[in-house]
Amino acid sequence: MALARKPADPLHAFAAHDHGNCSRDALARAEAITTAAGARLTPVRRRALEILLEDHRALGAYDVLNRLAGEGFGNQPPVAYRALEFLVAHGLAHRIQRLNAFTACTHIGNAHSPAFLICRSCSTVAEAAAGAIRTALDAAADEQGFVVEMSTIEALGLCPACRSAAA
Amino acid sequence: MALARKPADPLHAFAAHDHGNCSRDALARAEAITTAAGARLTPVRRRALEILLEDHRALGAYDVLNRLAGEGFGNQPPVAYRALEFLVAHGLAHRIQRLNAFTACTHIGNAHSPAFLICRSCSTVAEAAAGAIRTALDAAADEQGFVVEMSTIEALGLCPACRSAAA
DNA sequence: TCTATGTATGTTATATTATAACAGGTCAAC
DNA sequence: GTTGACCTGTTATAATATAACATACATAGA
Ligand SMILES: [Zn+2]
Ligand SMILES: [Zn+2]
Ligand SMILES: [Zn+2]
Ligand SMILES: [Zn+2]
Numbered sequence: 001m002a003l004a005r006k007p008a009d010p011l012h013a014f015a016a017h018d019h020g021n022c023s024r025d026a027l028a029r030a031e032a033i034t035t036a037a038g039a040r041l042t043p044v045r046r047r048a049l050e051i052l053l054e055d056h057r058a059l060g061a062y063d064v065l066n067r068l069a070g071e072g073f074g075n076q077p078p079v080a081y082r083a084l085e086f087l088v089a090h091g092l093a094h095r096i097q098r099l100n101a102f103t104a105c106t107h108i109g110n111a112h113s114p115a116f117l118i119c120r121s122c123s124t125v126a127e128a129a130a131g132a133i134r135t136a137l138d139a140a141a142d143e144q145g146f147v148v149e150m151s152t153i154e155a156l157g158l159c160p161a162c163r164s165a166a167a
Numbered sequence: 168m169a170l171a172r173k174p175a176d177p178l179h180a181f182a183a184h185d186h187g188n189c190s191r192d193a194l195a196r197a198e199a200i201t202t203a204a205g206a207r208l209t210p211v212r213r214r215a216l217e218i219l220l221e222d223h224r225a226l227g228a229y230d231v232l233n234r235l236a237g238e239g240f241g242n243q244p245p246v247a248y249r250a251l252e253f254l255v256a257h258g259l260a261h262r263i264q265r266l267n268a269f270t271a272c273t274h275i276g277n278a279h280s281p282a283f284l285i286c287r288s289c290s291t292v293a294e295a296a297a298g299a300i301r302t303a304l305d306a307a308a309d310e311q312g313f314v315v316e317m318s319t320i321e322a323l324g325l326c327p328a329c330r331s332a333a334a
Numbered sequence: 335t336c337t338a339t340g341t342a343t344g345t346t347a348t349a350t351t352a353t354a355a356c357a358g359g360t361c362a363a364c
Numbered sequence: 365g366t367t368g369a370c371c372t373g374t375t376a377t378a379a380t381a382t383a384a385c386a387t388a389c390a391t392a393g394a
Contacts, residue, residue: 012311014311014312014313015311040370040371042371042372044371044372060350060351061351061352062350062351073372073373074372074373074374075373075374076373076374076375077351077352077353078352078353078354078372078373078374079372079373079374081351081352081353082371082372097264097265097319097321098264098319100350100351100352100380115304115307115308117308117311117313117315119313120316126311126313128304128307128308128310128311128313129307130307132303132306132307133300133303133304133307135303136299136300136302136303137282137295137300137320137322139299140282140295140296140297140299140300141282141284141295141322141324143295144179144181144182144284144293144295144326144327145181145326145327145330146181146284146286146293146295146322146324146325146326146327147324147325147330148284148322148323148324149287149322149323149324149325150322150323150324151320151321151322151323152264152265152319152320152321152322152323153304153318153319153320154264154318154319155304155308155313155315155316155317155318155319156315156316156317156318156319157308157313157314157315157316157317158313158314158316159311159312159313160311160312160313163312163314207341207342207390209342209343211342211343212342227379227380228380228381229379229380240343240344241343241344241345242344242345243344243345243346244380244381244382245343245344245345245381245382245383246343246344246345248380248381248382249342249343267351267379267380267381
């Protein structure tokens with residue numbers, strides 16, 4: 001299919017972009033990926049992803065739960081936690097540790113473990129390629145004989161727009 | 168005083184070391200630092216730090232609270248959270264986001280924002296210099312026009328001892 | 335010495351985040 | 365048509381964290 005040939009957009013959350021497209025595209029990729037994995041993007045899961053895709057922010061599990069509950073899905077915590085867990089497990093969303101919150105992946109389909117850039121002013125969350133960072137981390141760990149299996153890299157700061165606004 | 172001249176040990180949590188010394192030294196540094204800052208290392212705060220210093224692991228706020236409560240201090244959450252907040256604010260302890268837990272700083276007195284190496288087997292937490300990592304992170308952020316103000320860098324993996332044991 | 339001020343401790347109460355355990359429903363494989 | 369895997373939903377509770385208020389205690393001017 002077309003999706004398979006099209007590389008992930010180099011677009012990031014801070015750049016001006018057609019977010020309707022961004023969001024629709026993510027959903028289409030999500031369908032493709034889960035199908036390929038033999039998993040099912042059921043209504044709750046799909047809706048949870050759509051909710052996360054509404055903007056490039058992170059939502060708490062209870063924020064998602066309230067939205068789902070208001071739309072006729074279950075209204076108990078496991079409903080949200082399970083849907084979010086599924087999305088994270090399939091690389092459709094990420095968990096932001098600092099925020100105890102979840103954000104839709106902006107590079108669905110590309111295996112990655114990104115660094116997150118969190119704007120302290122507008123709360124937008126962007127993903128950054130973590131390759132070089134991870135290399136530096138592995139090197140630092142290696143000095144102590146430690147082998148890194150997974151890493152959490154999250155930065156708090158100001159996005160370009162909020163920085164301009166502040167100046 | 169002697170402490171001021173002596174650089175922080177290059178020792179890290181995974182290396183064999185005289186932990187009695189390690190711990191006593193940290194406490195002495197903590198006294199010096201808080202005094203210099205015009206702050207007071209009161210009994211609860213000091214005791215909370217001693218508890219964290221017992222080993223190179225991270226303890227949850229409620230773990231610390233239970234210990235404090237058992238020793239005659241208050242037994243309500245704010246008692247622990249306030250002491251821990253003080254320790255973190257003065258660079259005597261760090262918060263580990265992934266674990267919702269706190270660990271004594273192993274480099275008290277050196278301004279730093281380290282990377283944490285967390286062993287998934289023995290739960291030991293070590294600090295690694297984050298200079299190069301931070302440089303890579305700043306560069307990745309800069310590509311998107313983002314300015315990093317603070318960063319969380321935490322790695323999960325296997326420490327040298329547990330790696331040997333597993334082999 | 336007195337007293338105002340900032341700071342520290344303690345308590346009650348509540349908010350927020352997360353998981354365990356079980357019951358019922360759907361669906362495809364056998 | 366029964367089995368077994370998986371998904372949804374519920375009840376209940378655990379774990380983490382903060383708000384708000386009351387009391388005590390420093391210590392630095394008056
Ligand atoms: Zn977008
Ligand atoms: Zn992603
Ligand atoms: Zn030690
Ligand atoms: Zn430290």
